[in-house]
Amino acid sequence: MTTKFIYTYIRHRDEQELCRMEMRSFFGKDVQDNVIQSEVTVNPSRSPFMQARLAVWIQTDSLDSLAQQAAVLEVEKSFKTVCLNDMELANTAKIGHAKRREIERKVGLQIIGEPELDYPELLIGIMQLEDQWYVGELVESSSDWHVHQQKPHMYSTALGTRLARAAVNIAVPHPEGIRVIDPCCGIGTVLVEALSMGIPIEGRDINPLVVYGSRKNIAHFGLQGNVEIGPIAEVKEQYDIAIIDMPYNLFTHITAEGQLAILKEARRFAKSCLILTIENMDNMLTEAGWDIIDRCLARKGTFSREVVLCT
CATH class of the missing domain: 3.30.2130.30 (VC0802-like)
Structure with missing residues (x-):
């Protein structure tokens, strides 16, 4: 039964x-x-x-x-x-x-x-x-994951732990046989949450310093995961889903063209994609070849991020 x-x-x-x-x-x-x-x-x-x-x-x-x-x-x-x-x-x-x-x-x-x-x-x-x-x-429910809020390497614009954990669940609700990548992983908030739930995920970032921080954060919590240094354009393997906390020009030097390039590259190697963004990117997602299948607005006080699931 x-x-x-x-x-x-x-x-x-x-x-x-x-x-x-x-x-x-x-x-x-x-x-x-x-x-x-x-x-x-x-x-x-x-x-x-x-x-x-x-x-x-x-x-x-x-x-x-x-x-x-x-x-x-x-x-x-x-x-x-x-x-x-x-x-x-x-x-x-x-x-x-x-x-x-x-x-x-x-x-x-x-x-x-x-x-x-x-x-x-x-x-x-x-x-x-x-x-x-x-x-x-x-x-x-166990609240053991709350310790992930205190990472040895952090920066102010990183995803909150609760949002990162929910994002992983939205992207990979049933992980059996699913290949996952975070190709702009930053200091690894998404990686830590996925790995702590037993979800294999690969990380990558173009910035060697944040890759170093990401590796240290993963090791700090006794987890094991692979994080590579390199641009998203160098991703060669195919994945079922990519989780991308979109770099935004409020805190980085990325341009709208650079954001579009990330979305187009993800379309090349991933069947699905979960995007987290502080600004609406519907036109970019359409131009990159993605179809939006679900979305929400994640709020924290006066700050909010769009969470957009695409195929």
């Missing part, structure tokens, strides 16, 4: 568009709410917005029925029950602390196995969404 998953989200309102674009890449659909249901399996620790994933074992229309059906569950690992309604989920109101503990006991005491509150081997989630109740295996 196909497993149904329920994913919960926490995001700032400025991140709403970016989060929904990441949803579309992972699941082929998006929602305005902070909870989405899908049969697609995604590790919640990949996303900067996901809070948890519930793999549904039982779905029913009342808590009493859920507890009764939980009596048939037998788990071999030590477990702890966790009620996920500690915040508003879509149109379902938050459940208070005392009530959540009562729900956890009511369901947990029916499950055949060894309860363990401090160091459980398995988390069993309980969730109410409107008139439905769910129980299943719970995987909580």
